[in-house]
Amino acid sequence: MAFLGIYVREAHPIDGASSAGNDKVGIRIRQHRTFEERLAAAQACCGALHFTMPLLVDTIDDRVGHAYSGMPDRLYLVDRDGKVPYQGGRGPMGFRPAELEQSIILLLLGNGDVAGAQR
Amino acid sequence: MRMHHLFAVVLLALPAVSWADPPVTSKDVPAPGPVQSRLWLEAIFQAPLLEYCDASVPRSEALRMLVAVQRGQKLGPGVGWYDPSRRRHDWAWLATRLDRDGNGRILRKEFTGADEWFKQMDRDRDGAITPEDLDWSESSDWVRRDAQSLRLLRNMDQDGNGRIDDAEWLAYFKKMTGEKTTLNAEDFRDILAATERGEKGKAKKVSREIWLQCLLAGDLGSPLQGPRVDQAAPDFTLSAQDGKKKITLSDYRGKKPVVLIFGSFT
Numbered sequence: 216m217a218f219l220g221i222y223v224r225e226a227h228p229i230d231g232a233s234s235a236g237n238d239k240v241g242i243r244i245r246q247h248r249t250f251e252e253r254l255a256a257a258q259a260c261c262g263a264l265h266f267t268m269p270l271l272v273d274t275i276d277d278r279v280g281h282a283y284s285g286m287p288d289r290l291y292l293v294d295r296d297g298k299v300p301y302q303g304g305r306g307p308m309g310f311r312p313a314e315l316e317q318s319i320i321l322l323l324l325g326n327g328d329v330a331g332a333q334r
Numbered sequence: 335m336r337m338h339h340l341f342a343v344v345l346l347a348l349p350a351v352s353w354a355d356p357p358v359t360s361k362d363v364p365a366p367g368p369v370q371s372r373l374w375l376e377a378i379f380q381a382p383l384l385e386y387c388d389a390s391v392p393r394s395e396a397l398r399m400l401v402a403v404q405r406g407q408k409l410g411p412g413v414g415w416y417d418p419s420r421r422r423h424d425w426a427w428l429a430t431r432l433d434r435d436g437n438g439r440i441l442r443k444e445f446t447g448a449d450e451w452f453k454q455m456d457r458d459r460d461g462a463i464t465p466e467d468l469d470w471s472e473s474s475d476w477v478r479r480d481a482q483s484l485r486l487l488r489n490m491d492q493d494g495n496g497r498i499d500d501a502e503w504l505a506y507f508k509k510m511t512g513e514k515t516t517l518n519a520e521d522f523r524d525i526l527a528a529t530e531r532g533e534k535g536k537a538k539k540v541s542r543e544i545w546l547q548c549l550l551a552g553d554l555g556s557p558l559q560g561p562r563v564d565q566a567a568p569d570f571t572l573s574a575q576d577g578k579k580k581i582t583l584s585d586y587r588g589k590k591p592v593v594l595i596f597g598s599f600t
Contacts, residue, residue, distance in 0.1 A: 216590055217586050217590045217592045217593070218592075219583075219592060219593070221572065221594060222598060224551075224553060224598065225553065225600045226554075226597075227600035228553065231547070231551070232544060232545060232548045232553060233540075236494065239494060240494040242599060242600060254575065257599075259599060260598070260599040261575050266575075268595075269574045269575075269579070270574060270575040271572035271573065271574055272573060272577075273572060274572075278364075279363055279570045279572060280596065281366035281369070282363045282366070282560070282570070284560030285560070285596030286552050286553065286556055287553065288595075288596055288598070289596045290593070290595060291560075292591060292592075292593055292594075293583065293593075293594065295586075295589065297566055297583075297584065297587045298564050300421060300422040300563065301419065301421045301423070302560060302562060302563060304419040305415060305417070306596075306597070308410060308411055309416065309418075309419060313457075313480075314470045317468065318423050320454055321428060322423060324446065324447050324451070325423070
């Protein structure tokens, strides 16, 4: 099982629809205007949240974000044939890790992996 | 908002094209600009005609969202483009394989996976995997309780770290008891009722114009719909947060399934 994070455009930039919750904890980021800005934001995010998985950074024209309709946040599962067995609902409401987890279990079960150790 | 205002907003809000060579590559993934514009312009022109259209006429996700924002509707599941998730592995898939006696219950002995997996599937811990355990719709009691727990946690979470320590717990208790020193059943009822309402004044007031600009810029989501169940996942190559290492999705094909997590810091 591989996990890839994909850093897309900010959901609540301070020069857009900013959020009171973010202000409260001092997270103030404007919408990225260059790839370098997005890279810096992704690095800050990694550092603050102690990421262990790779965090890929989307191009500044949001190519992968649009291809997957991933903004503001979303979960997908891709099987070994490169097909999508799970397309999460659009975030934030549709962002449900527990729901994805069930699809992961059933995918692995379907592949014949009966031991939990396959994770 | 008049049509020509919206038109101007679309043109201003679309991200500026970067003329320098991008430092990373995306294979199989075209520049989204033209598709984005087309979808939004279609939505803008279709929106005023919606009331004259039959319910059977398909409405794109972009159209549904534009109309919801224009009408100032409270955004949530089932409103705008917030459709439920889609998946291959639903109850029907599972029951065909494991519910031999067809009684709508898969017990531990019928489940071929590990203990840990059974626990995750038997969401309500009643000893059997049932259709209710796979129900992620808004009408599910479990989903409602889960959402309510999250709201309660947010009400109590002072430092925003997603966890409640004893100091926060005590502070919340003091806030709920006020001058008294104990909570009774009615107080508990009021605490739960507060999670239904949400704390007033917490949401920042954002003007409809800003909201529409954010929508068209892609902050709230893309007008594209993304790959559906059993469609091919678009291949791509992006660089990791170190700015150097590159990862290609199709490298995992034939080897491992991949979870993709889209998001941002804010």
